[in-house]
Amino acid sequence: MGLLCSRNSRYAEADTEENAQAAEIERRIEQERKAEKHIQKLLLLGTGESGKSTIFKQIKLLFQTGFDEEELKSCISVIHANIYQTIKYAKPEKGEFAQNELDSSKYVLSVENKVIGEKLSEIGSRLDCPCLNRELAQEIETLWKGSAFQEDVLYARVRTTGVVEIQFSPVGENKKSEVYRLFDVGGQRNERRKWIHLFEDVTAVIFCAAISEYDQTLFEDEQKNQMVETKELFDWVLKQPCFEKTSFMLFLNKFDIFETKVLKVPLNVCEWFKDYQPVSTGKQEIEHAYEFVKKIFEELYFQSTTPDRVDRVFKIYRTNALDQKLVKKTFKLVDESLRRRNLFEAGLL
Numbered sequence: 001m002g003l004l005c006s007r008n009s010r011y012a013e014a015d016t017e018e019n020a021q022a023a024e025i026e027r028r029i030e031q032e033r034k035a036e037k038h039i040q041k042l043l044l045l046g047t048g049e050s051g052k053s054t055i056f057k058q059i060k061l062l063f064q065t066g067f068d069e070e071e072l073k074s075c076i077s078v079i080h081a082n083i084y085q086t087i088k089y090a091k092p093e094k095g096e097f098a099q100n101e102l103d104s105s106k107y108v109l110s111v112e113n114k115v116i117g118e119k120l121s122e123i124g125s126r127l128d129c130p131c132l133n134r135e136l137a138q139e140i141e142t143l144w145k146g147s148a149f150q151e152d153v154l155y156a157r158v159r160t161t162g163v164v165e166i167q168f169s170p171v172g173e174n175k176k177s178e179v180y181r182l183f184d185v186g187g188q189r190n191e192r193r194k195w196i197h198l199f200e201d202v203t204a205v206i207f208c209a210a211i212s213e214y215d216q217t218l219f220e221d222e223q224k225n226q227m228v229e230t231k232e233l234f235d236w237v238l239k240q241p242c243f244e245k246t247s248f249m250l251f252l253n254k255f256d257i258f259e260t261k262v263l264k265v266p267l268n269v270c271e272w273f274k275d276y277q278p279v280s281t282g283k284q285e286i287e288h289a290y291e292f293v294k295k296i297f298e299e300l301y302f303q304s305t306t307p308d309r310v311d312r313v314f315k316i317y318r319t320n321a322l323d324q325k326l327v328k329k330t331f332k333l334v335d336e337s338l339r340r341r342n343l344f345e346a347g348l349l
């Protein structure tokens with residue numbers, strides 16, 4: 001018996017040693033794999049409600065299939081906030097959702113998902129919210145994968161606090177292991193002091209400006225026009241010493257709202273756009289107004305960029321963050337532009 005025990009313990013020791021060696025090899029392989037990859041840091045910046053998190057969610061849906069514990073937790077709160085809207089096909093409350101009319105046909109839940117949704121919603125409303133267990137996690141995952149829920153999550157307005165990050169590679173494009181780390185931050189004034197911690201080694205800033213906000217005031221300060229706040233923030237970001245070589249991708253977002261609004265509310269209600277003169281009606285007028293806004297942002301960019309930074313990359317994109325195809329197309333352009341930049345810097349272009 002004693003002999004057996006000591007033999008067993010020797011086997012166990014050998015096993016542990018082998019395991020440790022295997023773990024060490026795996027660690028080294030992983031280290032080498034990481035070193036081979038070219039990690040690029042992207043920051044989503046912009047004022048509150050400009051659409052940063054919506055872009056972030058879209059990119060996540062496009063490039064990441066995994067589902068981690070943190071997501072499961074935040075999922076419960078989103079479900080609780082929104083599931084009743086989904087289940088009852090009720091119109092969302094103003095301010096909580098995107099400002100467009102919802103197509104209720106997209107929101108039909110399966111019977112199974114409806115039952116799960118109601119259960120989770122009840123849990124979310126309890127003060128003693130239980131810990132996540134396997135069963136709950138599976139149910140959340142089932143609900144999460146439903147198309148109605150994916151739509152709902154995109155429309156949900158959850159103000160970001162702190163910093164959220166994903167890492168991904170644009171796959172399926174026959175490209176080398178290019179890896180992006182994308183950061184989403186809160187855009188409201190009290191959140192912006194946290195940004196500075198992220199400003200080192202940034203490959204590109206994706207600056208979101210909601211161009212439909214020209215007649216709106218800030219959530220944090222009802223006296224302040226949102227577009228003027230965006231102007232001041234963009235100017236501040238452009239002048240940051242850390243961004244000397246950083247590329248700037250300006251997303252003129254919420255174009256879908258802009259195109260209907262601009263025909264009803266003249267652009268020049270905003271003091272930054274006071275020189276705007278409408279020239280036409282319909283589609284032509286929309287294009288004219290958009291080009292005006294684009295030009296004004298371009299002028300601001302060049303005014304705020306000192307001569308030693310003129311070789312920074314600066315691109316402007318017209319976006320609607322709710323449109324996944326458009327976000328995909330836009331991100332592809334961003335990706336191409338950054339790759340070209342890398343080749344140029346490496347002297348290969």
Ligand SMILES: Nc1nc2c(ncn2[C@@H]2O[C@H](COP(=O)(O)OP(=O)(O)OP(=O)(O)O)[C@@H](O)[C@H]2O)c(=O)[nH]1
Pocket residue numbers: 046047048049050051052053054055096097098099100154155156157158159160161185186187188208253254255256257319320321322
């Ligand atoms: N119609 C429309 N709605 C949008 C668009 N982009 C975002 N939204 C909606 O606008 C609201 C605010 O979007 P968020 O992505 O949460 O904004 P944010 O910039 O992350 O805001 P903070 O976290 O406060 O900084 C949400 O209800 C979105 O669904 C867009 O292009 N078009």
Ligand SMILES: [Mg+2]
Pocket residue numbers: 052053054158159160184185186187
């Ligand atoms: Mg956000």
